[in-house]
Amino acid sequence: MSQPFRQGQHYCSRLWDGVSITLREERLEIDCPGKLRTLSNAIHTGGLAEADVIVNWKVPLHYSGTDPARDTSDQLRQWGYKPEHTIGLLTAAKLTHASVAELEGDCFKLLCLTTAGTRNAARAGLPRETFSAYSAGTINTVLLVDGQMTDSAMTNAIITYAEAKAAALADLRLMDPETNRIATGTTTDAVVVGVSGNPAYQDVHAYAGAATTIGNAIGRLVYETVQEACRTQHES
Template structure:
């Protein structure tokens, strides 16, 4: 894992996934690929089931007016000359400089993960709480790319595995729900993106992505590592 943008880098190029590049700007991080990915996500813009080759993590101010986030992202994509139909957009108030990246090759796949983390709105799922605004400062955003073939159910399984790994990292760090002091399972505004290339070059189809599978095991590890690093360093320069 690494935090390339803390050292002043403006571009990260994958060493194991040809054509995967991540560019940093003061108000956004943009990941681009040479080929579109099949995606499932909880992203504000382009969420649900989609196809995309561009992924934006947009840093908004703490006082951001969230009345029209989809429209806001769409207008920014046009301003940045990015496709409004093939881009997935996320919002965050976390430090983009502290984005953590990890990537690794498996037996029949390659995995890339990037996480940004701000836990000012940390929360524990399953607790009774007051209704929060649709957007609050903070957010853990996880962008996970898999070069390989996955069934739709395996992609949903990857969401579960990634969420479990995120929660494990937060509990190990000791992040608390501010409302009750118990261990946080996430924040009130977390988002996750799963993107699969569906490439046949590995000759395998992954039907599952739980922790006991090779692909799920690696997904869990890279998500844990990036969430742990981005969260534990959020208070540092």
């Protein structure tokens, strides 16, 4: 676990050759050596897709676009990305305070990156004011897996991510100001799971719950990076 962009602009994975993260003006760019099968709730290219670039775009704190998907697509084109193979996320968090962690396990390599802004922290499961426009202040997590996973396991990975994120926020005692209860996330959190499908790994992960090797690793890295990114978000 580290925050490499507090003192630099480039991070190369120590486990997965060809995976790099670059801090550019107004964005973090995550480059992968080949197309990944992705599952996400990303603003741009969400759902099941294929992508080799993931962009975390920093928008102003006052951003409240009514069509953030179109805004993101337009911005990606301006930067020269191929929108059809690029995942686009929005955040108002400090990109310099992104937390990165890696782990190698049973037929997989895993990289996790989290950026965190919590000004719209919220607790799921209770009545609250609702809205349709994007609100700045979000926790974005990217999970990159070099290995093989079924679509079911990728879905399971998102469940594990959500549980670990909520646990991290509970242990930080991050509060939802509207309900005065411990928050489980923010109102605009996003997660991307990207899997290489590398045939060099003989085993296909069919599950990713907390009791599996890959699920345990996902939970640990999500917990660690969410904690670090949230805990340090107001530091210079």
